[in-house]
Amino acid sequence: MKKIIALLLAVLMVFALVACASSKTTETTTDTSAAASSAAASTPATSSAATSAATSSAASSSAAASTASTSDFKVGAVLVGDENEGYTYAHILGLKTALTNCGLTEDNIIWKYSIGETEACYDACVDCAESGCKLIVTNSYGHQSYCKQAAEEYPDIQFVAMTGDTAKADGLANFHNAFTKIYEARYVGGIVAGMKLQELIDAGKITDKNKDASGNIKIGYVGAYPYAEVVSGYTAFFLGIRSIVKNVSMEVQYTNSWFDITAESEAATALIGDGCVIIGQHADSTGAPSACEAALKAGTTVYSVGYNVDMLSVAPTAALTSPTNEWQVFYTYAINAVMNGQTFDTNWAEGFETGAVAITPLGTSCAKGTQEAVDKAIEDIKADKLHVFDTTTFTVGGKEVTNAFATDTNGDFTPDADEAIIDGYYHESYFQSAPSFSLRIDGITELN
Numbered sequence: 256m257k258k259i260i261a262l263l264l265a266v267l268m269v270f271a272l273v274a275c276a277s278s279k280t281t282e283t284t285t286d287t288s289a290a291a292s293s294a295a296a297s298t299p300a301t302s303s304a305a306t307s308a309a310t311s312s313a314a315s316s317s318a319a320a321s322t323a324s325t326s327d328f329k330v331g332a333v334l335v336g337d338e339n340e341g342y343t344y345a346h347i348l349g350l351k352t353a354l355t356n357c358g359l360t361e362d363n364i365i366w367k368y369s370i371g372e373t374e375a376c377y378d379a380c381v382d383c384a385e386s387g388c389k390l391i392v393t394n395s396y397g398h399q400s401y402c403k404q405a406a407e408e409y410p411d412i413q414f415v416a417m418t419g420d421t422a423k424a425d426g427l428a429n430f431h432n433a434f435t436k437i438y439e440a441r442y443v444g445g446i447v448a449g450m451k452l453q454e455l456i457d458a459g460k461i462t463d464k465n466k467d468a469s470g471n472i473k474i475g476y477v478g479a480y481p482y483a484e485v486v487s488g489y490t491a492f493f494l495g496i497r498s499i500v501k502n503v504s505m506e507v508q509y510t511n512s513w514f515d516i517t518a519e520s521e522a523a524t525a526l527i528g529d530g531c532v533i534i535g536q537h538a539d540s541t542g543a544p545s546a547c548e549a550a551l552k553a554g555t556t557v558y559s560v561g562y563n564v565d566m567l568s569v570a571p572t573a574a575l576t577s578p579t580n581e582w583q584v585f586y587t588y589a590i591n592a593v594m595n596g597q598t599f600d601t602n603w604a605e606g607f608e609t610g611a612v613a614i615t616p617l618g619t620s621c622a623k624g625t626q627e628a629v630d631k632a633i634e635d636i637k638a639d640k641l642h643v644f645d646t647t648t649f650t651v652g653g654k655e656v657t658n659a660f661a662t663d664t665n666g667d668f669t670p671d672a673d674e675a676i677i678d679g680y681y682h683e684s685y686f687q688s689a690p691s692f693s694l695r696i697d698g699i700t701e702l703n
Contacts, residue, residue: 330364331383335395337368340514341563342539346394349582356587372397380405390593406430420689434688436606438491440578442643444560445495448533454622464530471504475526477536477543479513485537487690492535505699516540535560544570565615577615584611604684644681649696661691
């Protein structure tokens with residue numbers, strides 16, 4: 256009996272020594288990764304090759320990470336909305352998919368819903384940290400300063416301020432920004448709208464009411480705020496339309512809210528009343544597509560291009576498509592990296608090349624040949640043949656733009672560093688993950 260007990264004690268001591276060695280290895284790897292992350296802060300946003308490799312290997316890598324007990328691994332998700340708001344719903348779906356990709360379940364995530372851009376965000380981040388989360392993400396631009404505050408206090412935990420833009424300058428090894436190259440998908444969404452517009456022109460359905468004083472066909476856009484993120488998006492959408500139909504102009508109506516179904520509906524209704532035949536959006540509800548569907552049913556010619564989610568459920572006839580973010584690409588990459596004690600990018604931005612953006616399935620009202628035009632545009636973007644912000648395709652004040660900065664170094668929301676026009680096009684999401692294009696190009700009018 257004593258021999259058996261002695262044998263058991265010996266076995267236990269071996270396990271204890273292995274566990275200690277494993278713990279030391281993990282700590283050393285994390286420290287090394289943090290230093291590498293800090294060094295990467297001064298480089299442009301991540302390359303798609305690195306993301307593709309990291310994402311595609313997530314399943315095998317997460318299997319290796321299981322030796323560190325995945326049941327103890329926690330992710331904190333601090334979200335500005337919930338499943339009822341399109342933008343946040345896309346993040347929720349992305350996180351759930353990423354958990355599965357990394358061999359995890361919802362037991363490995365702590366959800367914080369409807370967290371405002373206030374001190375409540377900091378409190379939520381701290382709560383996640385104290386609950387054992389190793390990776391904490393926030394999903395709204397206004398969360399960024401609170402996320403950074405928590406990152407400063409918990410240097411051993413990785414924090415990501417999604418859609419943020421200060422991580423490069425902040426220089427914290429554990430603080431990151433990430434955004435997709437959604438402008439690529441918005442451009443392609445513009446092609447879908449342009450194809451429909453050309454069909455309407457050919458069918459004789461464009462009237463004088465649908466034209467401005469110069470004879471340009473009027474397009475409408477419901478935007479949340481006059482931030483670079485929105486300006487970049489609506490400009491890409493407009494240029495996509497104009498790649499098909501040249502004589503167009505666009506009116507932008509701001510709601511001053513990321514999510515306000517009533518304000519978005521009212522803005523769309525006003526634009527429709529002014530004769531706009533296509534309504535795009537950078538707003539997070541179904542308000543604009545629903546308004547388009549109601550107007551179309553009442554006999555007004557108008558169609559919708561949404562955002563984040565498929566709008567066919569609320570606008571089965573008016574909805575053409577929606578540019579959307581495939582957030583699982585980043586979340587799989589980041590979760591996998593943290594689980595394995597690896598560094599990941601301070602600034603991450605990817606698009607069609609890695610499947611990080613897409614457009615939702617085309618609606619039945621789309622023009623003939625639209626799918627082919629979409630496929631060709633995506634192919635050309637991936638092949639670096641099509642550049643969304645090619646400076647030969649737009650002017651500012653009647654002149655071609657030859658220089659424009661990308662980075663805001665003093666927090667006044669005006670880029671003042673890093674020349675972004677290189678090789679004839681504005682390099683969006685190159686120096687930082689968040690959109691920086693804020694030029695007001697000719698042909699677009701902000702109404703408020």
